[in-house]
Amino acid sequence: MFTTIKKKIPYTIISLLLLSPLTKASQNNILQQQYQKHPATLRFLQNELLSSSSSTISNNNEEHNQNERRTKADKYTLLDSEGLYIAMNSLVKTYPDLVTLETAQDIFDLDTPGNIADCPFETQSGTKKEAGCKMWILTIEDKIAHQAKWSRSSKRLPEVFLSGAIHGSERVGPTAVVVTASILLESAHCEALPFGVAPTAENDQTIWNKWEEQITQARYCRRNLRKRGISDADRKWLARLVTTRRIVIVPTANALGFYRTLDYENDMSPKRDFPFDLTNETDCFKTITTRGINELFRTHMFQISLSYHAGKIAAGYPYGSINYLHKSPPDAEAMDQISEALSVYGGHFKWNDDRYPTGQINDLLGPTAGRFEDWAYASSWTTATPTVNCAPTTDNGQYPTKYALTQSKYDDYMLRSVPFIIETSRTDNPPGSHLGTDYHIFDNKSKGNGHIPRNIRATLMAIDVVEPYAFITSVNHLTIDDDIVPLTDRNKRSCKNTKAVSVPRGTDHVTIEWEVGGGITVDETSLWYAKWDDLPEIVDGATQPPPGALNELYTEEEDSILGMTPGGKGKTRWYRAETSSFSTSHMKGPSFKASIPTSNYQEGDEIAVFAVVEADKDWENQPPDILPNVKPQSHLVNARTNTEWRYEEKLENKIIQGRRQFFSVPVTLKITPTNSITEELSVRIQKDPHSTLKTVERDSVDGLAIIMAGLILAYVVHVGMKYYKKRNENNKEVKYSNVEEKEKLGFDTFELS
DSSP states (O other), rough: OOOOOOOOHHHHHHHHHHOOOOOOHHHHHHHHHHHHOOOHHHHHHHHHHHHHHHSSOHHHHHHHHHHHHHHOOOOOEEEEEOHHHHHHHHHHHHHHTEEEEEHHHHHHHHOOOOOOOTTTTTTTTTTTOOOOOOOOOEEEOOHHHOOTTSSSSHHOOOEEEESSOOSSOOOHHHHHHHHHHHHHHHHHHHHHOOOOOOOOTTSOHHHHHHHHHHHHHHHHHHHHHHHHHOOOOHHHHHHHHHHEEEEEEESSSSSHHHHHTTBTTTTTTTTOOOOSSOOOOSSSSSHHHHHHHHHHHHOOOOEEEEEEOOOOOOOEEESGGGTTTTTTOOOOOHHHHHHHHHHHHOOTTBBBBOOOOOEHHHTTTTTOOOOOHHHHHHHTOOOOOOOOOOOOOOOTSSSSSSGGGGOOOOOOOOOOOOOEEEEEESSSSGGGSOBBBBBTOTTOTTTTTOHHHHHHHHHHHHHHSSEEEEEEETTTTOOOOOOTTTTTTTTTTTHHHSSEEEETTOOEEEEEEEEEEEEEEEEEEEEEEEGGGSOOOOOOOOSOOOTTTTGGGOOOTOOOSSEEEEEEEEETTOOOOOGSSSOOOOOOOOOEEEEEEEETOOOEEEEEEEEEEEEEEEGGGTTTTEEEEEEEHHHHHHHHHHHHHHEETTTTTTTTEEEEEEOOEEEEEEEEEETOOOOSSOOOOOOOOHHHHHHHHHHHHHHHHHHHHHHHHHHHHHHHHHHHHHHHHHHHHHHHHHHHHHHHTTTOOOOOO
């Protein structure tokens, strides 16, 4: 995706993509200066434009050339501060309804580290440049599907935190997380096309033209993704992650250190600057790096966190502090299973057979007080070591704003994440030949595997397991096109029209197939079904119903309002037998199948069928050496195992509600007349009246052509048969004539061959 190019990219194209308060003239001037320094970033911008352009590609030669270019394996390169800045702004400009770009300085009123010479490419308030380097925060969230921060679905989105670099000299992480963001957004935007529903005959030509243009874009971008090794199933998976999670990305938390290529921020180490296992109140939150991360964790309830580093190769989890040496965290089971799956999916390289070693940070990297991972996991609830409220000095005037003591006093809902440190490479800045390519990035055995693809996969796997899910894939072996479609209104039972299948009245049973993800082990999965009219309004098909909202509708009697059909136990794609307490014998998954009875439903009935999954109950298991001696404390574990777990964030009222059952978007079975057929009623790309006429005409011509071809072939066969018979008759005449001649001459008779 971020690749070196030889051709010069038109500056007008790039300026259209940049989200900047600069005038177009000043944008072009800056871009002309940036081009020679950042060809990799500008190539990325061109790719983004091609994947999401609002104009239809009309020139066949141009389309062919673009396809040729996109099918080649593009080598990744590492982006510096300016390259990351351009890339993030281009993503926001290209996908404004899916991603937001802000700074910690603007949101939390933090000081900016550095001076006027640092990060000179950053601008604010027109062309004015403020001194220093800002901490940029890229937030992926589907603003259309969830409408507003106060909406029910938005409040309940599971949250993921990704940090690219706390040490400024470590270069792989920032590029990896920004490329991951671009792949997620490109796939989600592509899956969303065409937007909305097909026009009708009542719509004017302008609307039809726009719809047909979006269909062309959809086919083009999907073809491009497939040519790069991103299958249709991969695209749908990535689109699901965008619409069903809130992903907060900080590519360079230590923005000043990254710009200067130094580990420290103004001679202070962010790595040991978090208030965990410390005793001195002036030893924490000295840096803007840690203050910015602290503010994010105060305003979000991150269930999973990844922090990228370099210098070794490892995927570690808490604890990593001296007072917790040889002790396990209460959530060790989940941490062990996830880190192992992450390591396996990441894979290894052709020049190195080692995948990420996994385990506690103490064992992999050694103990250090003040680590991010320990703080993010346990600072709000641990009783094993004393807590400290941070009162950093102003550091000789570098940061004039005093950081309040209250900012290190935490409520119970804060700091209950499951964090992982990813040590990406043995060197801070690995050679370009080890970075990999963008071709078949989901194949961990691909010859293009390298540091960037491996960490893209690790990041996506972590985003996936933040919440269990199921999705229905077929009805009576009829494949269903859509499930989670980004940038669509998912309220007011809209799924009744966006995921629907007709079933003829009198059909005895309907077979449903579904898949399960978002976890490791499937404790139980089943189909729940009922008529939409019998379900309470709170069951909208778009959000998870409150725990127990449907259970009261089920009885074991034949006339039960709610029916259930078991699908069994099993596993997801992330399951690893060596880290699970479950037996691997006869395990299904990640695909499941079951049938529901439909013979008693009447024409016109609409039946909602949910795939329901319960996952990862074994995450409650604990080793004997845990510290402190309490049950699992993370949001991640309790959100799927403990129905009594409920926390609400105070600022924006975000909610984590524990549950055992996770519901899919339902498929609606619409009972149709007996003489009808089973067919999907919710295909987004429908034929319009204009194209239907053309299709009929084309089909008529094609049919006539087939008939004519058949007639010509029959005529040729007829002529050939007549010729063959005539030839045989001639041969016989010749044979008999020869025989007569020989008899007259006294020779023996013979036959012509």
